[in-house]
Amino acid sequence: MKCNQKHKLMRISFIFLIVLLFVRGYPAEENTEEETVIEDFFICRTCGNDVSVANLAFDKYTPLALSATNHSFTETRSVLIQEVQNPLGIRFHIFLVKQASCAKVHPWTIKSTWFPGYAWKVCVCPKCHTLLGWMFEPVESATAEQSFPSEAGFYAIIFQNIITEGFVNSLLMKEKALRDN
Numbered sequence: 001m002k003c004n005q006k007h008k009l010m011r012i013s014f015i016f017l018i019v020l021l022f023v024r025g026y027p028a029e030e031n032t033e034e035e036t037v038i039e040d041f042f043i044c045r046t047c048g049n050d051v052s053v054a055n056l057a058f059d060k061y062t063p064l065a066l067s068a069t070n071h072s073f074t075e076t077r078s079v080l081i082q083e084v085q086n087p088l089g090i091r092f093h094i095f096l097v098k099q100a101s102c103a104k105v106h107p108w109t110i111k112s113t114w115f116p117g118y119a120w121k122v123c124v125c126p127k128c129h130t131l132l133g134w135m136f137e138p139v140e141s142a143t144a145e146q147s148f149p150s151e152a153g154f155y156a157i158i159f160q161n162i163i164t165e166g167f168v169n170s171l172l173m174k175e176k177a178l179r180d181n
């Protein structure tokens with residue numbers, strides 16, 4: 001019960017953060033904070049920590065993608081999933097979001113970037129330290145003081161390492177239906 005309440009509090013502060021970002025991102029629109037409906041949560045597949053929300057997903061092609069497909073996270077939200085490969089030959093399916101929750105890590109690097117003009121660093125879950133993806137920041141602003149991407153940057157999330165809350169809930173509903181029968 002106590003644990004549940006703590007999670008709820010964390011969730012509320014996370015929503016608040018996201019809403020703040022929305023308002024800052026679109027100053028022309030008024031009262032955005034009251035109108036924003038969270039479409040779905042992306043959560044860490046390993047520990048269930050909030051990573052981002054479907055509303056913050058956006059599409060940007062990398063010229064280095066091995067393949068690309070559109071994936072529907074929700075009825076209204078289709079997101080570009082691109083397959084990329086690192087110098088070790090390991091392949092990942094990634095999608096992009098404007099904001100995500102990552103632990104603070106070491107400096108930016110420009111070596112082997114998937115997005116020309118952008119430096120990167122890894123995004124690991126702040127709670128369980130699983131690799132969630134990478135953070136990207138324009139090379140000019142990728143300084144030591146810039147720990148996380150600015151508004152000009154973004155996050156690439158590994159599709160296999162997150163799960164949506166909508167999907168988790170659908171599983172719980174199924175399980176409950178099975179138990180009730």
Ligand SMILES: *[C@@H]1O[C@H](CO)[C@@H](O)[C@H](O)[C@H]1NC(C)=O
Binds near residue numbers: 068
């Ligand atoms: C994904 O959908 C967008 C918009 O509907 C379309 O322009 C694009 O070609 C699609 N991409 C792929 C890889 O199917």
Ligand SMILES: [Zn+2]
Binds near residue numbers: 125
């Ligand atoms: Zn985690």
